Amino acid sequence: MVTFYEERSELNYLKEIQPFFKEIELVYLPKWRSVLNGIPALFSKTPLQLAYFKSAKMKRMVHFALEHYNIDVVHTQHLRMSQYTKELTIPKILDLPDAFSLYFKRRSETERPFINRLIDFIEIGRLAKAEQVITRFDKTLVCSVEDQSYLEKLHKTSNVEILLNGVDLETFDVGGGHDYSHNKVLLFTGNMDYAPNVDAVQYFVKEMWPAISIANPNTKFIIAGQRPVDAVKRLANNRIEVTGFIPDLKDMYAQASVVIAPLRFGAGTQNKVLEAMAMGVPTVCTHIGFEGLQIQSGQGVIMAKDKGVFIAKVNALLADAAERAKVGEQGLEIAKSRFSWDRIALQLEAYLTQVTA
Numbered sequence: 001m002v003t004f005y006e007e008r009s010e011l012n013y014l015k016e017i018q019p020f021f022k023e024i025e026l027v028y029l030p031k032w033r034s035v036l037n038g039i040p041a042l043f044s045k046t047p048l049q050l051a052y053f054k055s056a057k058m059k060r061m062v063h064f065a066l067e068h069y070n071i072d073v074v075h076t077q078h079l080r081m082s083q084y085t086k087e088l089t090i091p092k093i094l095d096l097p098d099a100f101s102l103y104f105k106r107r108s109e110t111e112r113p114f115i116n117r118l119i120d121f122i123e124i125g126r127l128a129k130a131e132q133v134i135t136r137f138d139k140t141l142v143c144s145v146e147d148q149s150y151l152e153k154l155h156k157t158s159n160v161e162i163l164l165n166g167v168d169l170e171t172f173d174v175g176g177g178h179d180y181s182h183n184k185v186l187l188f189t190g191n192m193d194y195a196p197n198v199d200a201v202q203y204f205v206k207e208m209w210p211a212i213s214i215a216n217p218n219t220k221f222i223i224a225g226q227r228p229v230d231a232v233k234r235l236a237n238n239r240i241e242v243t244g245f246i247p248d249l250k251d252m253y254a255q256a257s258v259v260i261a262p263l264r265f266g267a268g269t270q271n272k273v274l275e276a277m278a279m280g281v282p283t284v285c286t287h288i289g290f291e292g293l294q295i296q297s298g299q300g301v302i303m304a305k306d307k308g309v310f311i312a313k314v315n316a317l318l319a320d321a322a323e324r325a326k327v328g329e330q331g332l333e334i335a336k337s338r339f340s341w342d343r344i345a346l347q348l349e350a351y352l353t354q355v356t357a
Contacts, residue, residue, distance in 0.1 A: 002061050004029045004053065025065060027058045047126040048119075049100060053080040066090070073356050082133045091355040094137040095163070098266070099147040101127040101154070106265035106288070107195065131155060138355040141348075144292025161351060165292070166344040167274040167335055172250055174332060178280035179254070180325040183318040186212070186221045187256035187281075189249055189272045192228035192242075196266040196288075204262045205235050208311050213239060215315050224252045253279040257324065258317045261285035262310060273301055274339055277331035282324050284313045294338075300331015 002025045005011065011026075018024060034052045041051030062084045065071070074092040076085045079100050085092055104124045132155050134140040141163040142148050148160045188204070190197040201223050209221060219239075223232060226245040236242045246252055253259070259276040263286055270289040277283065277300045287305045290297075297303040302317070304310040317324050 002065050006031060025061050027055055027061055029055055045126060047123055047130050049080055050083055050130060059084055073352050086133050086136045092137050093139050093355055094134055095141045099150045101131055102150050103266055139351055146291040163348055164344055166341040167278045167339050169278055169340050172275050172278040174280045178328055180321050183219055183257045185256045186219055187252060187259045188223050190225045192225040192232045196263050198229055198232055200263045201232060203264060207307055211311050212314055216318050219318060253281050256281050258314060259283040263288040277335040280328040280332040282317050282327035284310060295334060298327060300327060300334055
């Protein structure tokens with residue numbers, strides 16, 4: 001494995017991942033260096049997403065690894081890293097969490113400061129061109145049908161395959177079953193410095209929480225996730241809790257009556273939704289990421305694109321324990337049968353075998 005690390009504290013995790021790799025080569029890329037990388041990119045055609053991760057040392061390290069180890073296939077994670085492997089002549093796979101240009105397209109359509117929307121508009125065009133690199137890989141992987149269709153149509157290719165996102169069923173183990181008897185906690189989880197999550201909770205608190213809180217006076221809204229930005233911290237009051245880092249999110253899902261995912265932009269699938277399904281917690285989400293689940297609305301997750309429908313679906317679940325159990329238990333069964341890492345790992349192995357054949 002050849003990878004970047006941004007802070008010295010990340011080295012504390014080395015001992016946990018070393019057993020899974022023959023060798024690990026690390027390249028230090030501090031934030032200040034990434035910011036400097038982005039300045040000249042503003043006046044070029046290079047997407048900021050690629051410029052941020054530009055490193056001569058990483059380029060040398062990749063070639064060093066190829067020269068010194070017997071590599072059968074290169075698995076590149078994220079469009080940002082494709083700049084280091086696109087020229088390689090050995091079998092190679094590009095693994096994309098989502099279609100980045102689609103993510104930025106959706107983000108540009110939300111209410112944000114003019115300068116942010118201007119940068120997004122510029123970045124969309126650059127990313128769409130940069131994504132053409134997928135045609136130089138033997139196979140490109142995405143985690144949703146929506147992203148697959150978007151990329152294949154945009155770049156006129158058929159080498160995009162689905163590799164579902166997964167959930168650790170041992171970590172998120174519902175044990176004796178979820179408690180559907182109460183309607184005290186509405187939960188949102190995620191990294192709270194991640195733009196789609198920040199926008200989602202701000203949008204929910206402003207546009208939907210007032211109506212939901214009136215209908216459910218004994219219910220509180222919990223925002224659980226690390227690194228909450230000031231805009232998120234300011235949402236806290238006597239009925240809205242911002243937790244910050246939670247050592248074990250399983251405990252939060254166990255307390256939840258309903259999980260919400262009111263994202264307005266993004267792509268791929270949402271970990272928070274998969275984790276809630278694995279814990280048997282009913283979830284209400286927008287259309288963002290829902291198609292990637294390849295399920296029907298109500299099978300663990302209720303899809304509600306419209307604000308009014310979203311409010312109605314959340315209120316309906318909070319009002320009916322039997323309905324919470326029905327939706328949640330369907331989600332649990334689907335998580336076990338479709339989204340376990342063991343099942344997904346077998347599919348990845350099959351793709352790696354295909355490109356090396």
